[in-house]
Amino acid sequence: MNCPKCGTPIGRFDLSPNCKKCGVHIMYYTQEEDLSRDAKKTELEFTTARIFVAKIKAAYISGKIPIARMIFLLLSIASLILPLYNIKLSFPWWEYEISVGALGIYNIVSDSFWQIFGALSDVGVAKSLYVIMLCSFVLLILAALMTALCLLMWLLSFINIKKTAKITVGFATFGILSQLAGTVLSFISMNLSGSFEFISSKPLFGGIVSILMLGIFLATNIILAVNEPEIPIKEADRKRLEIKEKLKKGEITLDDLPLPIIEEEKTDDMTSTKKRGKKK
Numbered sequence: 001m002n003c004p005k006c007g008t009p010i011g012r013f014d015l016s017p018n019c020k021k022c023g024v025h026i027m028y029y030t031q032e033e034d035l036s037r038d039a040k041k042t043e044l045e046f047t048t049a050r051i052f053v054a055k056i057k058a059a060y061i062s063g064k065i066p067i068a069r070m071i072f073l074l075l076s077i078a079s080l081i082l083p084l085y086n087i088k089l090s091f092p093w094w095e096y097e098i099s100v101g102a103l104g105i106y107n108i109v110s111d112s113f114w115q116i117f118g119a120l121s122d123v124g125v126a127k128s129l130y131v132i133m134l135c136s137f138v139l140l141i142l143a144a145l146m147t148a149l150c151l152l153m154w155l156l157s158f159i160n161i162k163k164t165a166k167i168t169v170g171f172a173t174f175g176i177l178s179q180l181a182g183t184v185l186s187f188i189s190m191n192l193s194g195s196f197e198f199i200s201s202k203p204l205f206g207g208i209v210s211i212l213m214l215g216i217f218l219a220t221n222i223i224l225a226v227n228e229p230e231i232p233i234k235e236a237d238r239k240r241l242e243i244k245e246k247l248k249k250g251e252i253t254l255d256d257l258p259l260p261i262i263e264e265e266k267t268d269d270m271t272s273t274k275k276r277g278k279k280k
Contacts, residue, residue, distance in 0.1 A: 006019060006022040008022070033255075036259050037254045037255070039259055039260075040254050040257055040259060040261055041254070043240065043260055043261050044240055044243070044244050044247075044261070047237045047240040047241065047244070048241075048244075050234075051231075051233055051237060051241070052158075054231050054232055054233055055158045055159075055231055056158045057232075058158075058229045058230070058231045058232070059157040059158040059161050060157070060158070062229045065220050065223050065224060065229070066220075066224070066229065068216075068220050069154070069217060069220035069221060069224065070154070072213055072216045072220065073150060073151060073154055073217050075213045075217075076147055076150070076210065076213040076214045076217050077147055077151065079206065079209045079210035079213045079214075080143070080144050080147060080206075080210060081206075082204070082206030082210065083099035083100055083204045083206045084100050084136075084140070084182070084183060084186045084204055084206045084207040085099070085100050085186050085187075085189075085202065085204050086099045086100070086204060099204065100136075100137075100140075100186065128192060129192045132188055132189045132192065133185075133186075133189045135182075135185055136182045136183075136189060137182075138182075139178045139179070139181050139182030139185065140178070140179070142174075142175075142178040142182075143176075143178035143179040143182060143210070146171045146172070146174050146175030146178060147175050147214070149171045150168050150171045150172050150175065150217070153165075153167050153168040153171065161224060161228050161229060162224070162225055162228040165221045165224040165225040165228075166221075166225045168221045169218060169221050169222055169225060172214055172217055172218040172221060173218060176215060176218065179207060179210050179211050179214065182207065183207030183208065183211065186207065190202070234264075236262045236264045239262050240261060240262055243257065243261060243262075
């Protein structure tokens, strides 16, 4: 280590705060320069934070379309809970009734309904109904999976609004087709259930609502994929980003920059706020 002023070597075990040759205080000699560098770093870091917040606002709440996308995504997730239809097995010794939806499928898998229904198909009773219901269940689970992927893309949309919207269009389209096919098969299974005296069913509205919510959510993503919302970034922050890139590449150093790095013009709002704060 050398003295920051005269360059005299300082011994490793020399604990004196002052240089023995020129007498300058070693710790405080470069304090002003260090504070200046810290202030410049802070200015650039705050710029990155402001741009990050601007991206989040643009992705989620920058206008009617992003807000509508968020609302209908949540409604699409909630609509999966709504049942598509109700099915009932009635025997003299046993009776079971369940509503087929996201929660209904969980109950079917975890409860004894599916095992008994499968046993009926093994002996030739309601075999076609069993196969159609099984296909509809798989399609409903697939639709729920696509909706979950849509949620993931929405959460990551601040990274790149246009690209995530395009990917979401694919997931949402596949989810709508799966939900539509599952709903159609559910109606077919209801018609078949009328042929068996121990099976009864009635239609519900869950599938139609889910398709409608996903359809509107798909439309909002198409709009965002075509017309990406502009991220409101100040010109001063854009210049700071350029300077930050030059610092990373080593083209300039912090010592080459003034303080503040970019002098921003005072806006009318700031001026009026200061005038209101003055005492008469």
